[in-house]
Amino acid sequence: MTYQFNAETFAARLDQDAEFATRAMDTLLPIDNGPEARLMEAVRYAALLGGKRVRPYLALHTAALFNVDPKCALRVAAAIEMVHCYSLVHDDLPAMDDDDLRRGQPTCHIKCDEATAILAGDALLTRAFEVLAEDGTHQDASVRIELVKELSKSAGALGMVGGQMLDLVAHQHDLDMNEIARLQRMKTGGLINFACISGGILGKASDHALNKLHGYAHDLGLAFQIVDDLLDVTQSTEDLGKRAGKDEEQGKATFVSLMGVENAREQAQVLRDQAIAHLDVFEEKANPLRDMAHFVVNRVS
Amino acid sequence: MTYQFNAETFAARLDQDAEFATRAMDTLLPIDNGPEARLMEAVRYAALLGGKRVRPYLALHTAALFNVDPKCALRVAAAIEMVHCYSLVHDDLPAMDDDDLRRGQPTCHIKCDEATAILAGDALLTRAFEVLAEDGTHQDASVRIELVKELSKSAGALGMVGGQMLDLVAHQHDLDMNEIARLQRMKTGGLINFACISGGILGKASDHALNKLHGYAHDLGLAFQIVDDLLDVTQSTEDLGKRAGKDEEQGKATFVSLMGVENAREQAQVLRDQAIAHLDVFEEKANPLRDMAHFVVNRVS
Numbered sequence: 001m002t003y004q005f006n007a008e009t010f011a012a013r014l015d016q017d018a019e020f021a022t023r024a025m026d027t028l029l030p031i032d033n034g035p036e037a038r039l040m041e042a043v044r045y046a047a048l049l050g051g052k053r054v055r056p057y058l059a060l061h062t063a064a065l066f067n068v069d070p071k072c073a074l075r076v077a078a079a080i081e082m083v084h085c086y087s088l089v090h091d092d093l094p095a096m097d098d099d100d101l102r103r104g105q106p107t108c109h110i111k112c113d114e115a116t117a118i119l120a121g122d123a124l125l126t127r128a129f130e131v132l133a134e135d136g137t138h139q140d141a142s143v144r145i146e147l148v149k150e151l152s153k154s155a156g157a158l159g160m161v162g163g164q165m166l167d168l169v170a171h172q173h174d175l176d177m178n179e180i181a182r183l184q185r186m187k188t189g190g191l192i193n194f195a196c197i198s199g200g201i202l203g204k205a206s207d208h209a210l211n212k213l214h215g216y217a218h219d220l221g222l223a224f225q226i227v228d229d230l231l232d233v234t235q236s237t238e239d240l241g242k243r244a245g246k247d248e249e250q251g252k253a254t255f256v257s258l259m260g261v262e263n264a265r266e267q268a269q270v271l272r273d274q275a276i277a278h279l280d281v282f283e284e285k286a287n288p289l290r291d292m293a294h295f296v297v298n299r300v301s
Numbered sequence: 302m303t304y305q306f307n308a309e310t311f312a313a314r315l316d317q318d319a320e321f322a323t324r325a326m327d328t329l330l331p332i333d334n335g336p337e338a339r340l341m342e343a344v345r346y347a348a349l350l351g352g353k354r355v356r357p358y359l360a361l362h363t364a365a366l367f368n369v370d371p372k373c374a375l376r377v378a379a380a381i382e383m384v385h386c387y388s389l390v391h392d393d394l395p396a397m398d399d400d401d402l403r404r405g406q407p408t409c410h411i412k413c414d415e416a417t418a419i420l421a422g423d424a425l426l427t428r429a430f431e432v433l434a435e436d437g438t439h440q441d442a443s444v445r446i447e448l449v450k451e452l453s454k455s456a457g458a459l460g461m462v463g464g465q466m467l468d469l470v471a472h473q474h475d476l477d478m479n480e481i482a483r484l485q486r487m488k489t490g491g492l493i494n495f496a497c498i499s500g501g502i503l504g505k506a507s508d509h510a511l512n513k514l515h516g517y518a519h520d521l522g523l524a525f526q527i528v529d530d531l532l533d534v535t536q537s538t539e540d541l542g543k544r545a546g547k548d549e550e551q552g553k554a555t556f557v558s559l560m561g562v563e564n565a566r567e568q569a570q571v572l573r574d575q576a577i578a579h580l581d582v583f584e585e586k587a588n589p590l591r592d593m594a595h596f597v598v599n600r601v602s
Contacts, residue, residue, distance in 0.1 A: 032458065035474050039458055039466040090423060095415035114396035118419065119466050122391060122426065123458040129430045130453030133446050142442040145434050148449050152431035157333065157340055157424040165340035165420050173336045
């Protein structure tokens with residue numbers, strides 16, 4: 001098999017899939033009437049504003065490995081992105097990271113207000129579980145409940161929420177490399193992992209195939225975070241669409257502060273190759289996932 | 302059938318069931334290690350501090366109508382109370398109702414800090430879905446997914462979260478009686494309704510039986526809120542264990558401000574009797590639910 005990464009083709013596909021995911025969320029998060037309409041306005045602001053939609057892409061293309069009905073995969077992709085968007089809304093709050101800018105736009109609590117932003121996050125998380133539970137996601141209840149179980153594990157106290165807590169207290173502890181890797185696995189790795197295995201769950205993949213997806217997700221997630229840390233150091237706020245230089249300002253230990261820029265860059269490339277190696281079993285079908293590994297390491301925002 | 306409410310017997314049973322629910326949550330929300338331990342400390346503070354545990358009681362005793370395994374019912378009861386506790390933690394935040402006191406103790410963000418409280422709420426909500434999804438809750442995946450679906454509906458933008466949004470903007474609109482009833486149905490009614498039908502879902506109840514439970518939950522929920530509004534006016538902060546006189550202070554329209562104390566009291570009694578009338582079909586077995594209707598209207602805190 002010959003494979004080569006084509007950045008242009010990939011960019012077009014990522015854009016197209018992002019559009020699919022956004023449209024699916026648009027449908028699944030309908031506009032509301034009544035005096036409480038501002039809740040759904042905030043929910044839609046947080047969810048529909050844009051973003052690369054990396055997690056939906058992963059869900060869609062792991063599902064494609066197992067010939068899952070794209071309509072089902074798209075619902076799962078949308079649910080995952082809802083959880084990601086909720087986490088951004090809550091993480092950006094004044095009591096947490098206190099960020100004003102996200103995806104180049106005012107954050108949810110700046111655009112709306114703090115109370116509405118908290119509730120919008122709550123509503124997004126709740127809706128994500130509802131979408132997974134609804135019949136349209138898969139005909140088998142056992143598949144849907146497996147999705148709910150794995151999402152809640154990835155997003156909860158031992159996953160994303162616990163990772164954010166760890167991140168908030170990180171400046172009080174001098175985290176070493178292992179602890180930073182653990183923080184990353186919990187905070188961003190959990191949801192990336194769920195996105196990667198969700199296609200396998202939908203497609204009733206073998207344990208062997210699921211393990212390969214876990215391996216890919218693990219290395220991809222770690223590479224993703226190392227590059228995030230690199231971009232925080234090397235890019236401007238304007239290029240990132242979110243505040244740059246934050247980690248250093250807060251005196252936070254990161255992969256980059258511990259390894260240095262050059263080593264971190266190398267490490268990200270090693271992880272990219274490792275991630276791709278897990279995909280051999282899926283042959284050509286996994287090319288979109290190989291592309292993503294290249295993109296994650298090459299990206300500049 | 303002769304039935305009479307015995308306040309003392311009921312109080313003992315409510316206490317005992319509250320203890321069961323608290324112990325179940327204690328087990329389901331284990332203490333954590335590592336630098337992120339404060340997250341689970343906050344989660345446990347919010348969940349285990351006490352409270353009447355009205356919703357777990359409803360879940361346990363509607364499940365008993367259908368001879369559901371009490372171990373399964375207790376997991377559902379605990380999940381519902383986790384959602385209730387998360388909603389209290391978020392509603393108490395400075396950006397929302399800004400309350401310092403809950404169940405006679407400092408609220409979660411006072412005891413811990415605001416960021417931790419937000420994350421503790423998020424973790425509780427996520428864990429509730431996980432508990433419902435886990436195998437121990439029911440052997441049939443279709444039953445578990447039905448529970449997830451109904452909980453997310455009750456707790457989301459068209460239920461509890463939407464109701465809280467409505468409550469926050471209520472002072473900007475002069476709500477009439479219908480709008481207040483709608484607010485209540487969403488904000489507190491949704492979760493009470495889920496608690497009441499959860500036993501029916503676990504027990505694969507007929508549509509007829511589920512409709513009766515819906516009817517009971519509707520009238521009970523409304524009575525519960527009217528009495529809440531009454532207590533806010535008539536009781537002290539000390540007796541309530543939370544800030545009293547809040548509604549009037551905020552110039553908020555409530556059942557009591559629109560109907561007056563005497564009419565509100567009468568209305569609560571009418572609703573109690575209506576709630577009880579829905580239970581005829583369950584005969585003696587429903588006595589614990591009849592008791593709850595009496596208690597809700599008689600309570601002084």
